[in-house]
Amino acid sequence: MDTSAMTDDQIVSQIAGLIRKCVPDAQAVAIGMDSRLVEDIGIDSLGAYELIMEAEDLFHIEITDSQVEGIKTIADLIAIVRGPIVQGPNA
Amino acid sequence: MPESLSAQVAVTGLGCICPLGNTPEAAYSAYARGDTGISLLAEPWAETFKSRIGGLVKLDMVAELGDYLVSRLDRFSQFALLASRQAWNASGLHNSGLAPERLAVVMATGIGGINTMLEQHQRLISGAKRLHPLGIAMAMPNAATAQISMEIGACGGAHAPVSACAGGAEAIAWGLMLLEARKVDAVLVGGAESAIHPLAIRGFSEMRALSSRLDDPASSCRPFAADRQGFVLSEGAGAIVLERLEDARARHADVQALLMGAGMTSDAHHLATPHPEGVHAARAISLALRDADISAQDVNFISAHATGTRIGDLAESRAIETAFGASIQDLWVTAPKGALGHLLGGAGSVESVLTIKALQAGVVPVSVNSTPRDPEIGLNIPTASEPCLVHLSQRFAIKNTFGFGGHNVSLVWASA
Numbered sequence: 001m002d003t004s005a006m007t008d009d010q011i012v013s014q015i016a017g018l019i020r021k022c023v024p025d026a027q028a029v030a031i032g033m034d035s036r037l038v039e040d041i042g043i044d045s046l047g048a049y050e051l052i053m054e055a056e057d058l059f060h061i062e063i064t065d066s067q068v069e070g071i072k073t074i075a076d077l078i079a080i081v082r083g084p085i086v087q088g089p090n091a
Numbered sequence: 092m093p094e095s096l097s098a099q100v101a102v103t104g105l106g107c108i109c110p111l112g113n114t115p116e117a118a119y120s121a122y123a124r125g126d127t128g129i130s131l132l133a134e135p136w137a138e139t140f141k142s143r144i145g146g147l148v149k150l151d152m153v154a155e156l157g158d159y160l161v162s163r164l165d166r167f168s169q170f171a172l173l174a175s176r177q178a179w180n181a182s183g184l185h186n187s188g189l190a191p192e193r194l195a196v197v198m199a200t201g202i203g204g205i206n207t208m209l210e211q212h213q214r215l216i217s218g219a220k221r222l223h224p225l226g227i228a229m230a231m232p233n234a235a236t237a238q239i240s241m242e243i244g245a246c247g248g249a250h251a252p253v254s255a256c257a258g259g260a261e262a263i264a265w266g267l268m269l270l271e272a273r274k275v276d277a278v279l280v281g282g283a284e285s286a287i288h289p290l291a292i293r294g295f296s297e298m299r300a301l302s303s304r305l306d307d308p309a310s311s312c313r314p315f316a317a318d319r320q321g322f323v324l325s326e327g328a329g330a331i332v333l334e335r336l337e338d339a340r341a342r343h344a345d346v347q348a349l350l351m352g353a354g355m356t357s358d359a360h361h362l363a364t365p366h367p368e369g370v371h372a373a374r375a376i377s378l379a380l381r382d383a384d385i386s387a388q389d390v391n392f393i394s395a396h397a398t399g400t401r402i403g404d405l406a407e408s409r410a411i412e413t414a415f416g417a418s419i420q421d422l423w424v425t426a427p428k429g430a431l432g433h434l435l436g437g438a439g440s441v442e443s444v445l446t447i448k449a450l451q452a453g454v455v456p457v458s459v460n461s462t463p464r465d466p467e468i469g470l471n472i473p474t475a476s477e478p479c480l481v482h483l484s485q486r487f488a489i490k491n492t493f494g495f496g497g498h499n500v501s502l503v504w505a506s507a
Contacts, residue, residue, distance in 0.1 A: 021162035
């Protein structure tokens with residue numbers, strides 16, 4: 001998915017769709033730029049890994065392990081999605 | 092009525108997801124009408140396959156289960172969970188105060204999470220950096236029974252018998268034994284399968300086990316018919332809640348049927364073909380009758396395993412003849428797979444649900460696609476032109492189920 005023409009809200013909406021796959025009862029959680037993955041959304045370690053995998057597949061990017069360590073909020077993830085990227089194998 | 096009936100086991104909940112319908116009532120209605128759930132597979136991968144027929148479940152799984160469970164469960168577990176919810180809700184046990192330690196689950200599958208396993212393998216060989224972190228847990232054959240135990244809060248054991256196409260009935264037999272041994276007070280049993288995948292279709296096709304009658308998919312599975320070619324792969328799940336009859340009556344539960352007995356044997360013969368004379372299949376039937384404390388003359392009909400293969404149907408016919416002897420003259424034998432296709436590890440449970448509904452209706456369902464009859468098969472088979480009603484206050488039916496590897500399971504069901 002090409003995010004260059006997308007607004008932040010549109011990307012948040014896409015990521016919210018991914019979070020629904022990774023977190024039980026995610027429908028009940030309001031997801032915004034400042035939402036913290038663990039504290040606000042309640043994602044566990046396996047769910048976080050799944051979210052990264054799903055985000056890589058959806059946005060055709062590859063997120064490095066060091067980048068993964070820094071993802072604490074939705075905004076952190078969007079910055080990686082929008083930032084300089086390493087093209088993944090499915091690009 | 093046998094004296095031991097008070098010690099028998101009651102059915103207090105049914106669930107069914109299958110190509111004929113997605114509730115027990117819908118599936119039985121279609122079955123009773125003589126409909127089939129079989130169609131040509133439209134997926135691009137099937138285009139060049141010699142056999143490309145299947146029985147697909149028509150259901151929006153995300154709408155039923157939500158994104159999270161669809162993402163975390165293989166399709167076979169999704170079917171198992173939906174069927175189990177139906178059976179559990181129907182039982183009323185969730186409001187009964189039953190202790191979690193007295194509730195068990197036995198949910199079988201033949202192959203398990205083949206879709207997840209092969210999807211993850213495809214990611215691996217295509218160079219994906221990451222695999223699904225729960226891929227192994229989703230693919231394991233006990234994934235469904237584990238998920239169901241979490242959903243209904245069953246802490247008395249969660250078991251997953253794996254015995255190919257006999258699994259769905261074996262799960263029911265294990266549930267019966269758990270109750271008879273008073274290990275638990277209620278058990279949710281069943282079987283599930285979702286294996287309509289190119290590897291499974293080609294694999295069975297290489298065994299010459301599948302029908303390739305592409306010109307008329309609805310009539311492609313032809314149990315006991317002279318022109319039968321093989322079975323048709325289907326998907327889905329069946330679930331049944333069992334309790335001791337005394338307990339069900341004490342809580343004024345709606346007793347839908349009785350599980351009277353079970354017989355389990357093994358051929359010790361071949362990995363994929365049954366014993367040609369059905370010696371141990373016959374013994375499974377006889378053991379089930381003995382366990383139920385009824386005689387062959389008491390049985391109104393058999394719901395046959397009859398997948399539509401040349402060897403299997405003939406072996407089952409011989410097994411029934413051996414087990415019933417002279418009583419076979421009054422016995423009806425119907426084969427649900429002509430309408431349903433073959434759910435592998437789900438077959439014994441879905442077909443048991445259909446058998447229970449038929450007992451409730453007092454009808455021996457028509458054996459779809461079983462004409463022209465194979466002259467080597469000397470059974471009374473109800474057909475559209477020769478239907479059969481059962482007019483008895485107490486009705487008994489046997490559900491036969493056999494699996495690759497020589498697993499033979501027979502169950503005796505009775506109307507409540």
